[in-house]
Amino acid sequence: MAWYAPVAANVWCQALAVVLIYLLLAKATDLFIDRILRRLASKTKLRVDDYLIDFLHAPIYRTIFWMGILHALVVLALPPPWRTALPALAKTVILLGWLVALLHACNQLAEDRLAQNLSQGKIGADLFNLVKNLGIVVLVIIAFLWLLAIWHIDMTPLFASAGIAGIAVALAAKDTLANFFGGLSIFLDKTFKVSDYIVLDSGERGEVVEIGIRSTRIKTKDDTIVTIPNAILANSRIINESAPVPRFRIRVPVGVAYGSDLRQVETVLLAVAHANPGVASEPEPLVRVRQLGPSSVDCELLCWVDNPAQHGLIRHTLLLAIHDTFLQKNIVIPFPQQDVYIKQKP
Template sequence: MNQFTVLQDNILLERLIIILVYSVLAKGLDLFIDRFLRRIASKTKIKLDDKLIKYLHVPIIWTVFGFGLLHALSVGPLSDPWQLILPQAIQSILLILWITAVIRIFNLMVDEYISSARQKGKIGKDIFMLLKNVLRVVVIIAGLLWLLSIWQINLTPLFASAGIAGIAVALAAKDTLANFFGGISIFMDNTYKVGEYIILDTGERGEVVEIGIRSTRIKTRDDVIVTIPNSIIANSKIINESAPIPRFRIRVPVGVAYGSDLEKVEEVLLAVADANSNIEKLPEPRVRLRVFADSSVNFELLCWVKDPRDKGLEVHNLLKAAYSAFAEQSITIPFPQRDVHISNPSADSFREAG
């Protein structure tokens, strides 16, 4: 009882005992993380858990020790200005440690996700870097605001100034912000990716070569780059020929003469498609009779190419192969013909007179 009374009377000794207890607890937690959790994480195939333990190890240990210091300081009053400065300084140090850890973990997660998205063509290099930096700045600003609140700094004037500055920036950069958020919506909706073929509502068709901060660029088959602001393309009708799967169906119109063996024509066209290595076997090619035209019976060969960029080339190859196959099988490809009758009124009159 006397020892407890002495401990209560000696605040400094009580504080040292509290700090010692928390130090032992922090050291025990350090050994647990280092010898147990690291060993378990090293046996997994995922590398992410090893890095998470590495980044969280130091903040956790120092947080336990920092709580011990705060507990010790709360035992009794301190003389001014230490009563205010020391707890806030400890909280600030802990906050900085955690902000650093969160930024490192955030960079790790962003690199893992957005880098894979970029490799798959979902996002361009510049917008990738912009998103990464913007999100990092958001984390830092949130941490700084928390730090200012720890020191009981009035944030109202700061928020008011930031609001006025934000309105001015928004009005000055209205189009730029519209394009930026248009690019974000394209990324989030997964409308198209780099390397895919799209058709704009204005009729341009080409390969997406870049999804940037301000605009999207497509390259047409004439090797012409078309640049479209993201704010416009986000509100336009887009046909993605490469989605949901990369293959693309082509239609090859073919006409044969009346009187041709239609079953034979169908077999020849299917054989032509089957002989082409760039034509997908599944779904299977098919032939459809479309119309009885003025001079021909019109068929259409429907098949799928592996890549939309091969559309024009494979239509060319299939038409050439069909022409040769029809010639071998004696299938006539008609062309318009007209019989012209010439009437000579003067010759007829002379013949009648004679």
């Protein structure tokens, strides 16, 4: 054991021993994550734990190894400038390793979420990608600022110039930013999604075909595209005919002559609704007597359609069927009329 004392006293041997100990610790942690935690995660139905293990696996291994390098540098007690430069370099490698892992995890998660959102029509691909890229830019900026702090670089001039540039950009792109955040609020509030039928404040009605970065496009029944800036939509009253379920109620007002059998009228209207293939069976159609009007007894047929896009066509077929059936049943639809009494003077 005579050789042990000089070896143990050698700082380079001590540093190498520190690195080997940290390397063994990193390998043990890697095996624990890969063999035990991954097996436990595979037994759950959640995917977030799988993402978490894939994300943490490599960065933790590299971080422990580079922490061993940092510890070894402390043991070596190198002279300036290596005493500050090499630890800063090791910290930079650790930071960049975590940044790459975060960017990879964000891209992988974004691809899965994009496919899910596109299939459900919640958001357009361009807006989703912009949000993803914005998140990546934020991560890179945070890592850059952290990197400057590691190398002890004064960031005050940088913040001052960035503030001035930010004000200039914000003023120049005020409308663009308003539209972007309007689209983001539509996405977060789930006001509507692609394929929903909406009615605007202006009365225009159509199917949402795209939720973009700056604007939303709806397709009307005239096969025309209406483009509305997201900032306007976010501050407007919007009727979503497809929410919370893609179902729409049709109201068909019908006036019949006084003296008509109202129960027969109710039976006829319900039969017409049940015979129409476009009318949903659940909830069942209803008939309500609304008022005794000046010229007629005003009734209303209430029924549901599963596809809001077809409500105009179904209303048309219902009116045709009601008219034909009333003719067959001798149920009179009266003209507007008014009785005039002339008072004779004596």
